[in-house]
Amino acid sequence: MTAETQEKPKSYLAQLIDTGAHQRLLAFASLIILLVGFSIVSPNFMQTSNMIAILQATSVNGVLAIAATLVIITGGIDLSVGTLMTFTSVTAGVVLTKAGMPLPLGVISAVAMGAFCGLCSGFFVAKMKIPPFIATLGMMLILKGLSLVVSGTRPIYFSDTPGFDQISRGSLIGEIIPSVPIPNGVLILFIVAIVASYILGRTVLGRYCFALGSNEEAVRLSGVNTDRWKMAIYALAGAICGIAGILIASRLNSAQPALGLGYELEAIAAVVIGGTSLSGGRGTILGTLIGALIMAVLTNGLRVLSVAQEWQTVVTGAIIILAVYADMARRRKT
Template sequence: MTTLSTDAPKSALSRLLMAVTHQKLLAFASLIVLLIGFSIASPNFMQTSNMIAILQATSVNGVLAIAVTLVIITGGIDLSVGTMMTFTAVITGVVLTFLGLPLLFGVMAAIATGAFCGSCSGTFVAKMKIPPFIATLGMMLILKGLSLVISGTRPIYFNDTPGFSEISRGSVLGEVFPALPLPNGVLILFIVAAVAAYILNRTVLGRYCFALGSNEESVRLSGVNTDRWKIAIYALAGAIVGVAGLLIASRLNSAQPALGLGYELEAIAAVVIGGTSLSGGRGSILGSLIGALIMAVLTNGLRVLSVAQEWQTVVTGAIIILAVYADMMRRKPS
């Protein structure tokens, strides 16, 4: 025999595929179970209006979760997405309300600001070798402070910019298909998810997300400029956070400078429930999307059942632990 070794790649590959799909199925199945459970418990739950409310409530957290997913797959973490979202909203307020520029400039400002903040975090992590947890913790506080300074601690309203609130609340889809009155915010979430999933699975940037999370030193020794790619990944995550900033500002028709803290933990929770490994190298956008939906369904369903808000938080915490435990049980070599 002249071959170096015989192979059974089919079985190995199919085993891995099974495992991956299994995790998505697990999260997806939980979502379905929750939906069925709540609709049995309360007739008000399965109303179209309530479903749309759930999706609308998912949009901001979902977009943030997608941003954090990219960073987490590299083996990092981004704690600054909540206050960064607020910061991009405040900058949009400066551009639209203080400077009176047209709407498109506001949109571009939010995304560019996010990308810039992300590239700063990325630089701290990649060039200055600060652990992601610390670098983005610092960034979280810097951006929270800057939002308050720039806005003078007061909300900035978008009353002078007609159409700004349409970004989140209007429904382009509903005008074309009256039967599908999906708000723009939800549409944007799905578009962001589709684009992010494409980038993650079909582009070089996405490949290096997984590669960095899997074995960074090896990527570096292969001659890849890991610093540059890492900064690019954080910047992309930041740009996505800019979209979330637009969504929340549009929904509130204002930039609320005091808002933001806590959003990053919700986003990370969604990512974890969706089966992305916090140690890096594994994860999916679809998983995070489902994770965000599970959290929104829980909150909404428990509210419909008139469970006190304090208890909703307790349940969410328990779900996170259960989700990760289920994931570990599944990974455990038999």
């Protein structure tokens, strides 16, 4: 054996960088810098109430971003997460207020509808071979339209469903430890994140997520039914959008059929900032969570500093470009 064929043993640090953890470290460091920076310039920023407001603002986008992460790791993209969220909240609205079903059924119907719509997207992508961008773009518009049709273009209010607003706004943790009144919405976000992380890292479904994004043809030639698994992943992402639908409906105590467009871009932005590769095969839920937090901290911090809303959007866009640039620069080096 000559030197050419020998592998140089890599340091633990180098391995970390290889697995994309570098981008996560970078994102995490940015988050800390933002937090420290804002709390220096504004004393109001670090107050518990404001921190909780940031977390609450992260919850919906965070859950949607987790759904988007699953699909992006397979090498696809899901543009329908925003309007799917809306459609599931409208679904819950119809089931709870118009049909008068009990609350748990409303939640289940939203999640099931999400899974079904995700399955449809998955079918378009896997069986009909429509590129994910187009398939989910179509789905995005279909769901936007359906939300308006089903709701009769009017918001559905949950005033007659006691406890519905508590799903997101109540605080189980606050009841146990009154000094940290973390709202349930945030708790749900973290539970979704932990479950999604586990699925990605420890289950067959998660394994195929990465495998499909890495080399789909190779997976197919290994005798795996790639179409079925891909549909399952889109369906799972859809179900998670259903959870987001419940969260936002509960927070607003109403299903707003006109809402939803634009949420998919914020979700994808969080995924990208968190270091998940848009070409598939690599990504983590933790990174996405950090990405979503960065966006919420930025929006909140700039608002505390009374920066105009328009400029907040400009800054968010710049951050996305910077984050991806940092990722590209790292990859060129290795």
